[in-house]
Amino acid sequence: MISYILAVLVAILIVGADQYTKMIVNSTMINGKSITFIKGIIDFTYVENSGSAWGMLSGHTWILIAATFVIMLVLIALLLKYGVKNKLLFWATVLVLAGGIGNMIDRVFRGGKVIDFLQFAFWKDFPVFNIADCAVVIGAGMMVLYFVIDIIKENKAKRENGESVSQNGEN
DSSP states (O other): OHHHHHHHHHHHHHHHHHHHHHHHHHHHSOTTOEEEEETTTEEEEEEEESSSGGGTTTTOHHHHHHHHHHHHHHHHHHHHHHTTSSHHHHHHHHHHHHHHHHHHHHHHHTTTOEEEEEEETTOTTSOOBOHHHHHHHHHHHHHHHHHHHHHHHHHHHHHHHHHHHHHHHHO
16 A cells, blocks of 8 residues: 555656646747756757647547557556556556656646756767656666566576476476
């Protein structure tokens, strides 16, 4: 139960920080303008993105909302089915959900546009992103790590079972 309460608090903090920073950027910056934050590393660049990463599906707000909604439903089902059985998968799911909620709020209440403002100063071709995007990417990375670890464990178990079978077959 404590894990669920902590997860809700973490999600609220992520969504709150995401929406608060977007509100500040929206009220203090001009769309398309940049401000150096950490020279050579991170700039604040205000972009209203009507697509996903790299502007894919730009202008197709309903597809993005529907896809996000379906993914969020799947993640909620995953949480309900597996709960806290695996902490890595649990927290990965919480991060992806929180990020999805943050960007969904923008899509629904900002005319289909997500406010992005973080830009790598050393990699200008990389998409401008926001706190919600960070949560989604970190959570997705954790999910990949979970599945890699799971595959490794399965293969190890199969090898151990295979070795014990061949040893038993020789006797």
